[in-house]
């Protein structure tokens with residue numbers, strides 16, 4: 001069976017990561033492309049070998065009307081994910097949406113409902129779960145390699161050249177650093193912690209927006225407590241160029257990931273017992289392989305809409321609880 005997949009959006013992640021990854025997945029076929037500009041769609045289709053007889057679209061409606069199309073990958077700005085996913089589900093197409101799945105909880109719920117009602121899969125693109133080193137790390141943790149999980153920390157940042165990106169604006173995104181990279185840190189933490197430590201039971205955050213005066217977060221520092229009492233923290237920022245980092249601490253040891261939170265599937269991991277070797281593999285191919293297998297095997301994707309929705313809900317709470325100001329004059 002071959003799953004014919006359309007790419008919605010021709011931007012950075014679609015061009016650099018998702019379309020090349022699609023080629024590496026047996027049973028997946030880049031079929032068609034949506035762009036606001038037909039010429040951009042044509043160029044993208046040509047560059048990545050889209051297979052439909054007429055692959056280039058500037059209308060979602062005509063793209064979705066294609067009976068040979070099975071699924072879409074949504075790689076557009078966050079505020080478009082919900083409308084496009086609901087339309088795709090209505091046309092009977094499976095959906096893999098980029099993260100964060102929506103700009104708010106109600107939008108995310110509408111996506112889950114539409115895909116449930118249509119009987120199609122809804123997967124969310126958290127590629128870090130498909131990093132080969134992270135998968136080895138998880139196996140080690142689940143085998144008791146660090147003992148009882150006590151704390152986890154993650155940091156992923158980049159330096160934006162200015163506030164011109166759509167993530168910096170309220171009409172196209174709800175979050176800036178949290179949308180770009182913080183949501184990935186949160187997913188990595190949830191993936192490691194939630195199955196054994198239970199759900200997040202409390203959250204606190206500090207949000208800064210002071211360099212660009214953006215309505216959205218420029219730096220976010222978020223701390224979490226799980227049902228077991230274990231804790232976690234992450235920092236995302238659009239103000240700092242630095243290696244990414246993740247650390248897991250247990251009762252019997254630790255794991256430290258250096259520069260593994262990237263698009264590349266590379267970096268280094270060590271533990272209290274030495275280096276954890278892994279092969280570099282394309283994490284986006286892993287994510288798409290899981291999506292295709294979920295369709296073929298009639299099972300849930302590894303990161304389904306409900307998990308994507310919990311992530312969105314925590315991002316909403318992070319902003320709601322962050323940014324509180326106090327008057328330094330009043331501190332004794």
Ligand SMILES: NC(=O)c1ccc[n+]([C@@H]2O[C@H](COP(=O)([O-])OP(=O)(O)OC[C@H]3O[C@@H](n4cnc5c(N)ncnc54)[C@H](OP(=O)(O)O)[C@@H]3O)[C@@H](O)[C@H]2O)c1
Nearest residue numbers: 009010011012013014035036040075076077078098099100
């Ligand atoms: N998983 C990851 O590692 C990862 C990494 C980066 C981004 N993402 C996610 O992928 C999605 C796209 O991000 P990106 O970095 O690829 O963004 P981007 O480079 O700005 O590309 C987004 C594309 O969406 C289309 N688009 C439609 N309406 C638009 C509008 N009003 N403004 C701007 N573009 C519009 C554009 O294609 P046309 O001009 O052809 O219409 C544009 O090229 C986001 O949800 C983001 O969070 C995920």
